[in-house]
Amino acid sequence: MKRHIYNCQAGCPVESTLQIISGKWKAVILYHFMKESICHFGELQRSIKDCSRRMLAIQLKELESDGVIEKKIYPVTPPKTDYKLTEFGETLIPVIQSMEKWGNYYNQRVDENIK
């Protein structure tokens, strides 16, 4: 699974952060985890309408392999899976929160046509 490569040894901590959260939908996915601690595949799919099933699976897999989220599979029919942030993943919440906050500011700004 390829992804953007950042040379984190360059001394730019922002690159390290991007290494983990720069996937096209990762920050959005993490935002949902922030709002709801346990998430399911279908739920996320419905919430993030522009992200295809394929992309959602890829992004979740990368987040899982980076230790940001973990999943629990219930061996039932139909299949059910719980996803949640790991303790490590929770440390990203402030980053997502600051993005949420700025996004709200920006949306309001656009609404008011200040720009």
Next chain:
Amino acid sequence: MKRHIYNCQAGCPVESTLQIISGKWKAVILYHFMKESICHFGELQRSIKDCSRRMLAIQLKELESDGVIEKKIYPVTPPKTDYKLTEFGETLIPVIQSMEKWGNYYNQRVDENIK
């Protein structure tokens, strides 16, 4: 100039933020603006070694057209250009700071091999 499209009407403020800062090098570029208020093209190029001249120009142009940065061209030979954050661009600083902070945490964690 194409880029990721996020449906910001979806009610996810994080998507609005990504709309502005999700370019491959934008957050890194903004990090440099945060550290040094006036930046030059060549300076940024040297600082962000893995970003090609072409990519740097594209990212700067997008940031400029989004009103995040502004540039001032000195009609001298050889050419010289100053880039700096606009007032609007400065509102992004807390976002970049939270990414910086997490990146430092992450780098330290990796160093200590806690993971």
Next chain:
DNA sequence: CTGTATCCTTCTAGATACTG
């Protein structure tokens, strides 16, 4: 429901050469 595999088109981004 929760994925995976494959095909196929579109997009990205490096290399290189050129310009004011």
Next chain:
DNA sequence: CAGTATCTAGAAGGATACAG
């Protein structure tokens, strides 16, 4: 120095079909 233009290989990502 500070870009722009073009070409191209490779990567990303949608559509679709299939699987447990």
